[in-house]
Amino acid sequence: MAEILDGLKVSKEIKAEIKAEVEKILESKRRAPHLVAILVGNNGASKAYVNSKVKDCEEVGFRSTLLKFPSTVSESELLEKIDELNKSKAVDGFIVQLPLPDQIDQEKIIKAIDPRKDVDGFHPENFGKMALEMDTFLPATPFGILTLLERYNIETKGKDCVIIGRSKIVGRPMSILMGRKDFPGNSTVTLTHSYTKDIEEYTKKADIVITALGDPHFLKGEMIKDGAVIVDVGITRVDDDSPKGYYLAGDVDFDSCAAKASWITPVPGGVGPMTRAMLMKNTIIAYKTSVYND
Numbered sequence: 001m002a003e004i005l006d007g008l009k010v011s012k013e014i015k016a017e018i019k020a021e022v023e024k025i026l027e028s029k030r031r032a033p034h035l036v037a038i039l040v041g042n043n044g045a046s047k048a049y050v051n052s053k054v055k056d057c058e059e060v061g062f063r064s065t066l067l068k069f070p071s072t073v074s075e076s077e078l079l080e081k082i083d084e085l086n087k088s089k090a091v092d093g094f095i096v097q098l099p100l101p102d103q104i105d106q107e108k109i110i111k112a113i114d115p116r117k118d119v120d121g122f123h124p125e126n127f128g129k130m131a132l133e134m135d136t137f138l139p140a141t142p143f144g145i146l147t148l149l150e151r152y153n154i155e156t157k158g159k160d161c162v163i164i165g166r167s168k169i170v171g172r173p174m175s176i177l178m179g180r181k182d183f184p185g186n187s188t189v190t191l192t193h194s195y196t197k198d199i200e201e202y203t204k205k206a207d208i209v210i211t212a213l214g215d216p217h218f219l220k221g222e223m224i225k226d227g228a229v230i231v232d233v234g235i236t237r238v239d240d241d242s243p244k245g246y247y248l249a250g251d252v253d254f255d256s257c258a259a260k261a262s263w264i265t266p267v268p269g270g271v272g273p274m275t276r277a278m279l280m281k282n283t284i285i286a287y288k289t290s291v292y293n294d
């Protein structure tokens, strides 16, 4: 029976550490770190995530600003706002919540963000630095997974790690980070995706499986080996008869996988809260490295 990689618990520890740092900053009469979030449109999940980021900021003592735009906003309007945030001495970091509506070129928006304020770590310059093992902002979800593995002292060196899903914000960066020459890393990484002939052939042999495909209960116990470490990034709203009208489903079939795994993350309470904590971490890093806060 697997032990739980408790992301909620570790995220609270990390937020408490950040809060203590903020208190020291304030004692020395400096301003608090400031995170800005841009939300475009009315997507329910996006709104919920952005609101939780604002709440996290309050919790750790950051200043936060939520900027809302209608789904009809033009690309140039967004670019103008980004330019303003790039220049603002009062803003340490900002994020543009994804996905964006179709009329907006996501790549263009991400490239417009000053890499020094790119606390999501999505800018190509930061992605490149990540791949080159240089100091930079790591994307929050992969950073959260690494931190969770680190805090539970999960050995990754020399392990076979299989990642399912090659998204730009999770699977692809995760595949790079797990193969880097630092801890947690040094794994032998296989990045599987929709064109992989037989995913099970890989997952069955893997010491570590990281699922990030968004397909509820995809990974079944019979697809993993005894003692594997299972990290579930998937989080899909599935309609049901509960008062909320939905429940949150991971990519992992929890019960059958937990019966065989050594460690497993739950959904909710696993990778999600870690993602949020690492955004706070990146924001305080942005604050500390900002040329305006010496």
Ligand SMILES: Nc1nc(=O)c2c([nH]1)NC[C@@H]1CN(c3ccc(C(=O)N[C@@H](CCC(=O)O)C(=O)O)cc3)C=[N+]21
Pocket (backbone or CB within 6 Å): 048, 049, 052, 095, 096, 097, 098, 099, 120, 140, 141, 235, 248, 267, 268, 269, 270, 271, 272, 273, 275, 276
């Ligand atoms: N620019 C940008 N940056 C992001 O980091 C980003 C994004 N866009 N777009 C969407 C994804 C998704 N994402 C999550 C964050 C927190 C939870 C989270 O806290 N989940 C809770 C449950 C939350 C709930 O109850 O709905 C949990 O797993 O326990 C999940 C998913 C960040 N993303």
